[in-house]
Amino acid sequence: MIKEVGCRYCNARYKSIFxxxxxxEMNLLCTVKTCMxxxxxxxxxxxxxxxxxxxxxxxxxxxxxxxxxxQKEQIIHLAQSGDVMGFRALLSGGKYNCTATAMEDSAxxxxxKETFTELMYESPKLSQRMLNFISDMLKETEIKxxxxxxxxxxxxxxxxxxxxxxxxxxxxxxTTINLSIRRQELADMSGTTRETATRILFELEVDQxxxxxxxxxxIVNYPQLLKIAHVQ
Numbered sequence: 001m002i003k004e005v006g007c008r009y010c011n012a013r014y015k016s017i018f019x020x021x022x023x024x025e026m027n028l029l030c031t032v033k034t035c036m037x038x039x040x041x042x043x044x045x046x047x048x049x050x051x052x053x054x055x056x057x058x059x060x061x062x063x064x065x066x067x068x069x070x071q072k073e074q075i076i077h078l079a080q081s082g083d084v085m086g087f088r089a090l091l092s093g094g095k096y097n098c099t100a101t102a103m104e105d106s107a108x109x110x111x112x113k114e115t116f117t118e119l120m121y122e123s124p125k126l127s128q129r130m131l132n133f134i135s136d137m138l139k140e141t142e143i144k145x146x147x148x149x150x151x152x153x154x155x156x157x158x159x160x161x162x163x164x165x166x167x168x169x170x171x172x173x174x175t176t177i178n179l180s181i182r183r184q185e186l187a188d189m190s191g192t193t194r195e196t197a198t199r200i201l202f203e204l205e206v207d208q209x210x211x212x213x214x215x216x217x218x219i220v221n222y223p224q225l226l227k228i229a230h231v232q
Contacts, residue, residue: 007021007026007029007030007033008026008030010058010109011081012056012057012058012059012081012082013056013082014082015081015082016056016082016083016084016129017084017126017129017130017133018056018126018129019129020123020125020126020129021119021123021125021126022123025119025122025123025126028115028119029111029115029119032111032112032115033056033109033110033111034109034110035058035107035108035109035110036107036108036109036110037105037106037107038060038062038102038105038106038107038108039102039105040102040103040104040105041101041102042101042102043099043100043101044062044085044086044100044101044102044108045085045086045096045099045100046096046099047065047066047067047095047096047097047098047099048095048096049095049096050089050095050096051086051089051090051095051096051113052110052112052113053086053090053110053111053112053113053115053116054084054085054086054087054090054110054111054113054116055084055085055086055100055108055109055110055111056082056083056084056108056109056111057079057080057081057082057083057084057085057106057107057108058081058107058108058109059081059106059107060080060081060102060103060104060105060106060107060108061078061079061080061102061103061104061106061168061179062078062079062080062083062085062100062101062102062103062106062108063075063077063078063079063100063101063103063185064076064077064078064079064085064098064099064100065098065099065101065188066097066098066099067099072188073188074188074191075185075188075189076098076141076144077098077137077140077141078103078163078164078167078168079100080167080168083133084133085100085108086100087116087130087133087134090113090116090117091120103179103181103185104179104180144159144163147159148191151229153190153191153192153196153200154200154203154228154229155228155229156190156191156192157186157190157192157197157200157201158204158225158226158228158229159190159229160186160189160190161177161186161210161217161219161225162225162226162229163189164177164179164181164217165177165219170219173218175218175219175220176213176216176217176218176219177216177217177218177219180214180215180216181215181217182215183197183198183201184197186201201217204225204228207224208220208221209221209224209225209228210225
């Protein structure tokens with residue numbers, strides 16, 4: 001655990017579903033929440049386990065993934081500061097449908113199930129924010145399903161790079177994706193093998209479209225990258 005930070009002083013809250021909560025609701029959250037640190041690769045919660053509460057990300061990056069029948073991991077969503085994780089299981093009364101794992105050293109606040117449920121019933125603004133968040137995730141999922149079903153492996157991998165850029169942006173140089181990502185993770189996003197993902201990345205580097213530095217990926221020619229994937 002880490003030092004508790006009051007919700008009113010948390011910058012991530014203004015990007016989260018809790019941005020419109022009133023003073024009383026904020027005080028309740030501050031009383032019951034627990035701030036937690038997660039190292040890269042550390043699991044927050046596992047697929048098919050019962051939920052105990054909601055996680056609101058205060059810093060860092062997480063992946064949400066599922067394991068298929070062939071025991072291969074498929075990354076279904078990326079999360080960052082201000083996002084919440086574990087809400088689907090809480091709202092449905094079921095088990096977690098995915099596993100949440102830190103992609104870098106990160107932090108999140110844990111909110112007990114009972115408190116989150118109470119706030120959802122009592123705060124129309126929070127409920128609306130939650131609906132908007134779910135709607136955005138569904139839209140993202142629909143786009144990804146279309147890409148996985150209709151595009152080539154190379155196009156899928158480039159789409160994954162585009163998702164990383166949209167989600168996490170660039171570093172200070174304006175060209176390096178703001179995430180250190182393993183080849184296997186990129187393959188899991190794109191529905192392919194690590195070997196295939198590595199080969200495609202090498203081809204893009206040879207064509208001077210990207211540059212690889214360890215786990216960092218720099219976009220050298222973004223228009224050309226999108227052109228290869230037939231993205232307008």
